[in-house]
Every structure is written in C-alpha cells, then in structure tokens.
C-alpha cells in the first residue's frame with residue numbers, strides 16, 4: 690500500500706534539517722517501543738550531513754537507545770572506505786560516530802577496497818539486508834536532486850528499471866562519481882515512512898514535478914518512493930516555490 694504525500698514547508702534548509710532530526714528522534718523512540726530495534730536508511734548529499742549534525746545537537750537525543758538502532762544507506766558512492774566523497778564518510782564527519790551507535794549495526798556498502806566489483810558490492814549489501822528483514826525500515830530519508838533523483842535512481846537511467854532486486858549497481862550516474870550502489874524502489878518502498886528532505890530553489894521544479902498526481906518515476910524518480918504508512922516531504926520555502934505558484 691502506498692500513502693498520500695504530506696508536504697510541510699519550513700523557512701530554510703537548517704529548519705528542514707532540524708524538523709527532520711526532531712521527527713527522527715520521535716520515530717526511533719516509537720519504533721523501539723514496539724520492536725527490538727529501529728531501522729533507518731540515511732541519505733547522502735549535503736542534506737544528509739546537515740540532518741546528522743542537527744541530530745547530534747538535538748536536546749532529546751539521549752532519549753533514544755542508540756545501541757538499538759540499525760543503520761543503512763539508501764545509496765553509496767562506490768569509492769574506497771573512508772573516501773571523503775563517500776556518503777557514509779560525510780555522515781560520519783557530520784557526527785554520526787558521536788551518537789553512540791553499535792558499529793556492528795551500521796551497515797556500510799563495500800567499496801572497491803573490500804569488494805571485487807560494484808556488482809558484488811550491491812549483492813553483498815542486498816544479502817545483509819535480507820538477514821535483517823529485507824529492509825523493514827522504520828524511516829528512509831531521501832535527499833532529492835534538481836533532476837528529482839533519489840538515492841542513486843536517476844531519471845531515464847536504465848538501472849531504475851531493474852525489478853526484483855533490493856540493491857543494484859549503478860554505472861554512468863549523471864551525478865559524480867559515476868559508479869554507485871543504490872537501493873531499488875522495491876526496497877525503499879518497504880519502509881514504514883519515507884521522508885524527502887529538500888532545500889533550495891534549484892529543487893523547486895523537481896519537487897513540483899514529483900508531487901504532480903500522475904508523475905512517473907521514470908521522469909521524476911522521487912515520485913516512485915512511498916512509505917507504507919507515511920510519505921512526508923520536508924521542504925524549505927525555496928524548494929516549495931513552484932508548488933506554491935501552482936496553488937495561486
């Protein structure tokens with residue numbers, strides 16, 4: 690089942706990150722009340738790091754039992770461990786390592802230093818996901834590109850059309866670096882909640898396009914991701930500007 694999208698507009702990027710971080714704490718606490726662990730998929734890009742820093746600075750952060758949080762990434766850039774352009778390195782540098790997570794529950798995508806190929810890396814990541822409920826995420830967070838890509842699922846890119854997979858290799862990505870591993874729509878859409886975190890005027894057409902009722906994921910990949918319980922867009926005023934113009 691997919692859900693109607695809810696859109697909440699905040700003044701600016703920092704407010705989007707702060708609102709996302711506050712919601713995330715509550716979502717984790719709720720998940721931990723019901724289940725042994727909360728499972729999250731983080732996002733890369735600048736928003737991915739901004740929200741981690743905001744999370745670290747949240748006053749309610751200690752209300753979460755961080756040892757009972759399992760962490761994944763929606764996508765990863767196929768670069769060696771610790772490379773500054775990897776999403777996990779950027780999230781670590783933004784403060785992820787300060788939260789008190791169990792390192793065994795932080796599932797990183799193998800890079801070329803620990804896997805033979807991007808295909809092997811994607812298959813190993815899928816295998817680990819299968820061990821822990823096939824991506825029974827409580828929350829998947831997604832940044833959105835100006836072309837409406839999410840994770841490493843780009844418009845009109847053939848990787849988008851691979852079906853029956855959980856994690857896929859992506860080559861010739863239009864956003865550098867060209868080689869990546871991404872969760873598929875099938876995997877993202879197993880999440881209870883999918884949250885889009887978007888800021889900046891350059892994203893306005895992507896937001897409006899993805900939220901058009903008949904939008905196709907082939908053209909606007911963000912239109913293809915939905916939570917089973919909630920699909921939430923946290924956007925700043927600039928990213929919402931084409932939506933608001935449409936309402937006027």
Ligand SMILES: O=C(O)[C@H](O)[C@@H](O)[C@H](O)[C@H](O)COP(=O)(O)O
Nearest residue numbers: 733734735736832833834839840
């Ligand atoms: O590897 C990546 O680059 C990301 O996972 C990608 O999907 C990102 O989230 C969006 O491009 C938004 O990035 P910004 O928040 O930097 O605009």
